[in-house]
Amino acid sequence: MAKRVLFLSILYQDMEESMSEAGYDYKVVRGFTYSALFWLVIGLIVGLWIAFEMFNPALNITPWLSFGRLRVVHTNGLGLGFGLAGIFATAYYMLQRLTRTPLPFPGLAKAHLYLFNAAIALAAVSLFAGMNTTKEYAELEWPLDIGVVILWVMFAVNVFATLIKRKEKQMYISLWYLIAMTVTIAVLYIVNNLAVPVTLFKSYSVYAGANDANVEWWYGHNIVGFIFTVPVLAMFYYFLPKATGLPIYSHRLSIVSFWALIFAYLWTGAHHLMLTPLPEWIQTVAIAFSIFLIAPSWGSVVNGYYTLQGNWDQMRTNYLVKFFIVGITFYGLQTIQGPTQGLRTLNAFFHYTDWVVGHVHMGTMGWVAMTISASFYYMIPKIYRTDLYSIKLANTHFWLILVGQLTWTVTMWIGGIQQGAMWKATNPDGSLMYNFLDSVTSLYPYYKLRFAAGVIYFIGILIFAWNIFMTTRQQPVEAEA
């Protein structure tokens, strides 16, 4: 209980501090917010384009627009462009407020912002042009990899310098998650991208065969964990109490969850390689730790739910709470579905189908996008000392992305079950019942529905971007603290 009061007081002091603003650098926060919105819209347009190609290949008009190249523009654009920019925006904000310390190197942060956008633009162009290492979520060629590492160091310098100079002695939960992210992403990115260059635009991985696969999915699983889980939990733990005025339910639970999560995550990558030639023990260890991972994941879910104890009316009265609570619910579902589909028998059925595509998108379109949306809705009016342009539009945004995402993912799950079943179906004489093309064409109705769901989602996101943009154009309300 004492801890709970202490942490509540950190959040309160932070609130008091906003009266004076103490020279916080908000330019970089704004810049990364706009960048996140920009890359979100671009990434979704590409997503809609490839969703259409899935049932109408005529859209593969030029080499640059062919599915194989565009899919990586979509994943990188949203994962690195939107995801990272959203993380940087909120991280620079939380970091300064929670330490009550302005950024020590605002010039470096500014350079980080400009270089980040230049790098994402170059990354998109290079992927369009087919410079693709093919390692999922690490497709960029080596010169851009070096750029990414430099950008990460620029960010880390400000993170640690702020933490070292901080005025608030205790580090709040969100700061633990930011530290873990800063350290882990660096390790993952460098190890997985080690390659021998052939030319400026081409390199070969230093690992071969099964080891390359093992390193890649250790990276692939954890980059998702430390971009789409860890920093988003940092936002959740900071912005939920701020938006509701309620302290996090259990400090002890957040400590246990944090250490258990970051310990167990790194063992689980090989559940992406189930039934491949990778040595079986690595796969089995990954299954065991995936199951274990449910506990710390739900630690955060429970902590979120219990924070609202006795105040559930805020789901109705406070538009921000919906985003956070529905968001963490998708996180909870995601972290049960993931370990379940990693089990060998279920994986044999679901792997390589659209089921997994649905799984990923519940996390990204549900948990990540909702939490970042609400964080921006809280943060931007605070920075501009004004109110949100329209709560009504924010509610519309919420319902559109909820309906869009649910339709999207449920459609893909059903399509995945259908295709998995068709691949396994045999005739009484033991021969295969369907050829491969049958299983593809049977999915076209689902692909059309998925595209429609994507359009609904996209409209919701446009409303989100519009609402933020209009908020920034309002006159400051001086009385606002």
Added chain:
Amino acid sequence: MGINSKPVVFAVISAAVILVGTVVTVFIPLFMPSTQPVSPYVKPYTAIELEGRDLYMREGCNNCHTQTVRPLRTEVLRYGEYSKLEEFAYDRPFLWGSRRTGPDLARIGGKYPDSWHYSHMESPQRLFQQSNMPPYAWMSKNRLDTSNSFKKTSVLGYGYSETDVKNQIDGFRSTVTSESYASKESRDQVTPAGLRSELTEMDAIIAYLQKLGRDVKNMEAAK
């Protein structure tokens, strides 16, 4: 309260915590012989096959095609012998993929003649009206760039001399441009007249596809 007020110590402990699983499941296997078995049947790619593989990567074929057959009854029935670890000894990077929008390709080599691939890659819809595979017609319109072929094979340590690589390229060119090439008609249909006597990107990617799974067929035959 201990480490919650010491950011550097906190970062160091975090790093140690994430490294435990990393070392056990990723770093140690890198040095275990069991993750890198070799087989006399598995040969490195020729310079042309390697160029084809690079084109496969450039076009992101791995986004829709896997290259690993799982040891499941219906899967072996559909594609052929399940994948063995030693088959991938020369694969840098691995191309196992994660989604089968199209079929697995680990056993595609030798399944169809080159002529089938020329027509199919030119327009998958001409062969299968309902297919959603993108057409890759432009690949027969692009001359194959072999200027880095030797450098590539030496970076990968395939052990070819510069002459070996030149001979592989010249030999392959004379095969596919020869009057007696079995798939000449299909090749000529998709290749512009000016490029028919040269190597195109299409020639290389088909050479790569035809290599996939061939070694394992030899391995199984020898048993």
